[in-house]
Amino acid sequence: MENTLIQKKYRASVTRAASIKDYLELCKIKVVALLVLTALVGLALAPDMGRSFILQGFSLLGIGLLASSAAVINHIVDHEIDAKMARTKNRPVVKGRVSRTQALVFSASIAVTGFVLLVYSANWLTAELTLFALVGYAFIYTLYLKRATPQNIVIGGLAGAMPPLLGWVSETNQLAAEPWLLVMIIFTWTPPHFWALAIHRREDYKKAKIPMLPVTHGVAFSKTCVLLYSLLLTLVCIVPYLIGMSGHFYLVSAMILNGIFLYKATKLKLSGNCDSAMDLFKFSIIHLMLLFIALFIDKAIIAYNIL
Ligand code: HEM
Numbered sequence: 268m269e270n271t272l273i274q275k276k277y278r279a280s281v282t283r284a285a286s287i288k289d290y291l292e293l294c295k296i297k298v299v300a301l302l303v304l305t306a307l308v309g310l311a312l313a314p315d316m317g318r319s320f321i322l323q324g325f326s327l328l329g330i331g332l333l334a335s336s337a338a339v340i341n342h343i344v345d346h347e348i349d350a351k352m353a354r355t356k357n358r359p360v361v362k363g364r365v366s367r368t369q370a371l372v373f374s375a376s377i378a379v380t381g382f383v384l385l386v387y388s389a390n391w392l393t394a395e396l397t398l399f400a401l402v403g404y405a406f407i408y409t410l411y412l413k414r415a416t417p418q419n420i421v422i423g424g425l426a427g428a429m430p431p432l433l434g435w436v437s438e439t440n441q442l443a444a445e446p447w448l449l450v451m452i453i454f455t456w457t458p459p460h461f462w463a464l465a466i467h468r469r470e471d472y473k474k475a476k477i478p479m480l481p482v483t484h485g486v487a488f489s490k491t492c493v494l495l496y497s498l499l500l501t502l503v504c505i506v507p508y509l510i511g512m513s514g515h516f517y518l519v520s521a522m523i524l525n526g527i528f529l530y531k532a533t534k535l536k537l538s539g540n541c542d543s544a545m546d547l548f549k550f551s552i553i554h555l556m557l558l559f560i561a562l563f564i565d566k567a568i569i570a571y572n573i574l
């Protein structure tokens with residue numbers, strides 16, 4: 268009797284209808300929120316082309332929708348891998364709360380909406396570059412690189428690094444060196460961001476046979492790579508100040524944030540265990556968020572002559 272009740276409860280939990288929470292999870296909503304913040308900063312740093320806030324908002328929404336669409340495809344393509352890993356085994360597609368067909372229809376709908384929004388509110392160049400980022404993450408990284416090489420996240424990281432450029436181009440309809448520099452910041456930030464997590468979750472990746480760096484080259488080497496990329500990140504973060512793109516407020520903020528980043532990466536490298544890996548991973552998210560907020564505030568300080 269009791270067993271039947273437990274079985275019923277279990278079936279109900281597995282087959283319950285998808286909720287909004289499931290769809291937000293499919294979109295990797297927190298990741299997309301940070302991506303959109305970096306796009307907003309790219310847009311804010313671009314020369315003012317006199318577009319209305321509404322059109323700018325639509326452009327950011329378009330970028331967010333295409334990034335979400337890519338994240339949904341990642342859930343569909345990876346459902347078998349996700350089922351094998353403790354961190355991902357309860358995802359909506361794995362558990363069947365959202366079927367693959369439903370997820371695909373959802374992904375296609377938000378992709379089309381996002382693309383149309385971008386063409387309407389920004390320009391074709393932004394729409395095409397954002398689509399390029401979608402293909403880079405959803406197909407090149409997820410379908411191929413992730414399973415093929417430990418450099419997967421370095422190469423695939425370019426897609427996730429694109430949003431500041433997308434925000435800038437949505438305003439100017441032109442590529443320029445400054446937004447590429449912002450792309451470089453996220454590009455060099457991605458390896459320590461991800462490898463810190465992968466060090467902590469290496470057994471998961473091993474079980475799922477995904478060739479992440481700590482699985483293929485060991486923890487010690489991965490820690491060294493984290494530290495080297497953190498150093499590179501620190502150097503790249505100084506360049507906006509050196510070329511006169513950002514001012515003192517940004518420089519001081521970047522030095523403090525990168526100082527903490529380097530401290531945590533060094534601590535991880537020097538420790539005999541992996542206990543502080545998640546500390547670095549969590550800080551990497553705060554670091555990128557505050558760094559881009561600092562770029563934004565710095566731009567306001569210069570524009571309005573505040574300090
Ligand atoms: C190839 C590039 C990247 C890889 C492989 C990667 C990987 C990951 C992974 C595996 C997680 C853990 C999610 C979880 O706990 O279930 C994560 C979390 C996160 N990532 Fe990344 N990431 C990448 C790029 C980015 C970029 C470009 C951003 C934003 C600009 C970003 C922002 C975040 C945020 C905000 C979280 C926390 C999400 C949460 O708490 O739910 N990531 N990332």
Ligand SMILES: CC(C)=CCC/C(C)=C/CC/C(C)=C/COP(=O)(O)OP(=O)(O)O
Nearest residue numbers: 298333334337338341397400401404426427
């Ligand atoms: C249009 C545009 C800007 C696209 C970028 C889209 C995007 C959401 C990039 C973030 C990269 C990311 C979260 C990778 C993790 O994938 P994973 O499969 O290694 O991680 P998982 O195991 O958590 O699924």
